[in-house]
Amino acid sequence: MTDSALGTRHIPTQGSEPELVQLLTPEGQRVEHPTYSLQISDDELRGLYRDLVLVRRVDAEATALQRQGELGIWASLLGQEAAQVGSGRAMAEDDYAFPTYREHGVAWCRGIDPLNLLGLFRGVNHGGWDPDEKNFHLYTIVIGAQTLHATGYAMGMQKDGAESAVIAYFGDGATSQGDVNEAFIYASVFNAPVVFFCQNNQWAISEPIEKQTRIPLYQRAMGFGFPGVRVDGNDVLAVLAVTRAALQKAREGSGPTLIEAYTYRMGAHTTSDDPTRYRLTHELESWKLKDPIERVKAYLVRTGKADQAYFDALEREADGLAAHVRRGCLEMPDPDPLSIFDHVYAERHPLLEEEREQFAAYLETFDAVDAHDAGDR
């Protein structure tokens, strides 16, 4: 993989059918690509399949927990497993990811316990993990903001002379935000080691991609001065190969890349959303044929790289993981009311201390009333 492989020749002229990097067809046929090759062992392949299956299972369990009232909301990644696992597994340990709110698959690849993702959606915290522990930043809900943070982090890596790179996740809708466009400019001007990973799942809540762009998103990169590439976002092998190449290029000092992972949001925007109001089911049906997991399974089965015992064992592992997530969610304690005042500032702040004290005293008046009532009985 050379730098020029990500160069401008991958940007077709406007009007022609955009090229889509693919290494595994929806039918599970392994195909070659002139630029992106992938050497992958059978173990690694099974590993990717395992990731895909487990991530989908966690997602389904979280959706169920929301339906049962245990989570306030859930943003499902259904359909986007390959985009997330492929890119997540392309990262080296020292690389750093800046996610949106939907990157449960990337979190999994970084080694975040899926249970930790649930705290935010249950409403017990704003993100329950230490970002530096796994180089996986907190979920960012304000659309696009994290792309600038990612770029700045990459600028820091560059100043440190680190041989690492950053990956910034965002959606198709986010590409309209000023922040994202500014991130492109900063990354370009400072030649920052950042990979912009856009999951074009075709929708931003109810707005189809046509409301955000008149050209394929990856072609925007050219105007900012760095290469863009569109990859089959439902092909975990292609995503892995393309992201690996882009991260390596960034680490080597050759600057940013925009990857457009072409995929589809198979579910609602979140559990609060009702997509029947704005999109047709035939679109969904056609994307079902491009399922990111089925194609890997078909390939594994046809080539004899995995047998029924493997699939059965994986099924049991998924059950176990789902049970862990469910149990952990139900056992998650509600936060202490006084924790409202924690961590707002690094240094002491008299107003907050005063409010905290007053609120503690106020809460105690209820304890006193409760004790009194209990005594009456």
Place this chain on the structure above:
Amino acid sequence: MATVTLAKAVTMGLRAAMEADPKVLVMGEDVGKLGGVFRVTDGLQKDFGEDRVIDTPLAESGIIGTAIGLALRGYRPVCEIQFDGFVYPAFDQIVSQLAKMRARALGKVSLPVVVRIPVGGGIGAVEHHSESNEAYFAHTAGLRVVACSNPVDAYFMTQQAIASDDPVILYEPKRRYWEKADLDESLTLEQAAPLHSARVLRSGTDATVIAYGPMVKTAMEAATAAAEEGKELEVIDLRSLSPLDTGTLEASARKTGRVVVVHEAPGFLGMGSELAARITETCFFSLEAPVLRVTGFDTPYPPSRLEEEYLPDLDRLLDAVDRSLAY
């Protein structure tokens, strides 16, 4: 006469304004086919077309910035910001452009832009979906800032905001979107209370409670509870945050001598601070107690499992009333 929710009343207000004036546009994220995440623009695109009900790209600065341009060209855009916490990407366009352009142009241009913002907490949402940021905008000269608390006001204030030749920030209390009331559509705008008037919702003699938006209901419940203990609270729905209806506020302060202000937003430099200062300055010799504030804490809005603790409620409001009465 129809029984409608607050959300539906805004829809009806928008519809009436769009029917009355072809220059009125609705624009924002997901306002078209979806009808907005709260369904406030439900059916408008179907009836008025994509030319007048515009699904914008996902960019708030773009929504307000282009609304300014449309207004300069003679349109009256009504912008929807999906949630309170997502208005900040548009902060520069609102504060430095929308608010100041008229003065910059020596009055030669008008910017009749309405920015609708579903505001406040209490719906169990994730971060950025429960904020109360009215103080930023009330602090900005050039903007009018109003907050409705019930369906009837929502219907009229929407139309009045659109009719105003100044930019108006219209706050809609999202946790009250589903509250219902009877709405008489045969009433005209001229019969409605002026946009910038406060309203005495309940008259009382012992203390005044000033509330707006989502807290009005809480204040009314507090008054009911206080009455059971023989305390008569006067409840004022502020309705207009900028400008203030000082006449109504001061008359009540002079009458009861005790004032408690309640809002969800943090207390520090919030609306309560301005109200307390103003009432103290003008009614000092009538006051029996300092003006007290019951507000959200001066912290970020907490995770939703703690929002009941964070938000002022009946108990905290009555506690403040008792403290006021104890002076």
